[in-house]
Amino acid sequence: MYDLIVIGAGPGGYEAAAHAARMGKKVALAEKQYVGGTCLNVGCIPTKAFLKSSKVFTECKNAAAYGVSTGDVRFDLPAVVARKNKVVGTLTRGVESMLKRAGVEIIRGHARLASRSAVSIGGETLEARNILIASGSRPAVPPIPGIDSETVLDSTAALNLTSVPDRLAIIGGGYIGLEFASFFAAVGARVTVLEMLPQIAAGTDQDIANRLQQALRKSGVEFKTSCRVTRIEGDAVRFVSQDGSETSLTADRILNSTGRAPVLADLSLEEAGVDFDSKGIRTSDQGKTNVPGVWACGDVTGRRLLAHAATREGIVAVNNMFGGKDRIRYDAIPAVIYTHPEVAGVGKTEEELRAQGIEYRKAVVPMAVAGRFLVENEGGSGTLKVLAGARHGEILGVHAIGDSSSEFIVAAAAMVEFEMCAAEARQLVFPHPTVSEALREAILELKQ
């Protein structure tokens, strides 16, 4: 009898398993494909490895601006893929050894619910007091005729190309599509992003999203917003523009990045009576499903499709399983888009504040107010926006575009999470010189 069986070894599942094992619980972690899940193997980490390579490539080409002369700079995609694989290998081995040290038993194979308190893996049935479903998500396939043609890639396939396509069409201007757009444009592809909404990077503060679009356009990405893809015929993507006219563009490769769908099939959820719909398994803020003893976290719940949200949800579920009191709060979960330049934000956007009728004041500063930003980003630009409550000055949201904003957004997340007011935030000491000082400057600029 296990205290906990976790289904799925992504950042939701493996962190939860390790957390429970460190509490002295008997824990098994079932994984059918790869430890580390989408994030480590075909998501967050490999894409960041790609983007780093493209950034090095761009910086080498611009090395003269930093007073460094280089020879001929070339981009070697197979070598980039090999490096990505090396990084992924190192990390997955690291996760496996961490799980072993914590005392988690890793069981390879496809797991499904055998009952409300048992999991069957490869013909074997294991009893458990608690089951945590962390089966994750996979690229969604929209109902577009021709989406299954050979020219169409999903994000997983895009990470294993052997050559950079000349023309790349990306369907979906969310963070996945934009990161690939940034990468492929930097390494020489002619990239067009097709987005159904009028704005790219849905959910991002509009000012920041607009600046991102400008920056990517400058690096060669073409955008077609408010357009709906109707059909894919060989290398042609047909789409209807906002004015109703149908046109098409041709591309060597077409990347489908329209979103991700929860992995719900083959888990025997229905048989066990677990409540779910097409968006995912329904869970409470404690990670409970409707079935006692069955819990869920991460992308499979459809709540917040982010690795760090999954991790937190998993920890919350484990804490509640074993007598602790914890609940997931989504108010201060940072979101990052790792494009060049990168975008980071936390808390409410200006659009959300307006829609919710919350009175606010704001300060917007160029990232260059931080000397370090100028040092690090020759010719680069960036912007940071702080939104605070009109009356008490509580930090409601921070949104930034500019490199390394992902590294200090956690400071803003702490301010939002703990409802810090500008008066207190002004007392924090920021290391000098760092890019994070842009946040300090913006908080100082907030009207008292």
Next chain:
Amino acid sequence: MPKLGNTVEECLLAKWRKQPGEAVAAGEVIAEIETDKASFDLTAPVAGTLLAAFFNEGALVPVYTNICVIGEAGENAEVFRPSPGVPPPAPEPPAVLPAASEVAAAGAAPAPPAAPVSPPPPAKGTLSPRARRFAERHGFSPGTLSGSGPGGRVLERDIRAAYYSSPRLSSLAARYVESGYEIQAEGSGAGGLVLARDLGEPGVALSGVRARIARRMRESLASTAQYTLNASADATGLLALRGKIKAARANGAAIADVNIGDMIMFCAIRTLVEMPWLNVEFSGGKLYQRSSVHIGFACDTPRGLLVPVVRASEKLTIEELAGRIRALTQQALDGSISPDDLAGGTFTVSNLGSFGIESFTPILNPPQVAVLGVDAIQLKPVRRNGGVEFVDHLGLSLTLDHQVIDGAPGARFLQALRNHVENIESLSGLRFQETLHV
């Protein structure tokens, strides 16, 4: 501070309407004061400038005490300042008394505790210097804290424990709490941190009158064994008499405008005279028979619920009673009623019939043992002459204190009351000239 009635010894200074330095006209309201029954406006007896106000809002001021001075600007008002009448409270006996056995062993008769000798043991709640420093450093005010040091002295470990076990507020939540918001839910933030969303809207303190009503209602329910009997009386007679009075008045007859409420009050008074066991007060375990019926009636006023009392009501004719009720109601509504007319009732009537209330549970006004609720008049099917007829009926809800009135005597009272209601015309003693019947 005027004396607002024979029984009033002190009044609450509820609100200053004028501030020192302001000009006041004669008859202008300068302050609002409250007795334990009602609130009143205090008017300036002369015109001039308010030179000084001697009491803060919320102070209880003995009657016949100067509360302010009106005069010419520049005059010395201080000579009118009341001397502090109440001596400061005597020092409390030391917290630690010698144990009885020690006293016995000393062979002395138990004596009143001696006055504290110098230095007195630290009173419960005093902070050690380290504890005080901790409190200051953490911006923490511990309230009343019982310390673990000698004599209840609060040590650093006590205040530290209190600090870490009290709810921690986010800085935003702390700002809301400062402006009156209240912590209602458990902290939902990290580690139980109280966030702004865990706070509830600030509460509003009850006004003096309302707070007293609240206290009396609570005390009533806590100190009595209330139960309510519901019955109804044929209202045909009531409605007929009311119709006759209206018609007579329309024809210029010199008859008072007695309404149905007055008639029911009159019936209640007559019943109380016949069955005096309800006209009693129960206080301190003793029963006090009241020889006179001082009947109170609940009156909904802008200042809250008031209960004016008609004294010696058994001596009044129905027309006199109606006139007295009308006069008291008017005074209660305009705030001019004397506190003496709001006290001393032996029985109370509460009429919610005009709101269509079919039955309710009136709350006793101790030490009274009975209160009559008057309900709406409704049609009720009655078996009559081998068939069913619909007849107007008046609902009556009688709450009694079971400590002193059992169900059967209570029911007998209600039965007698019903009989009076059903025979109101003869009971009322009103006479109509035959010619009025058109």
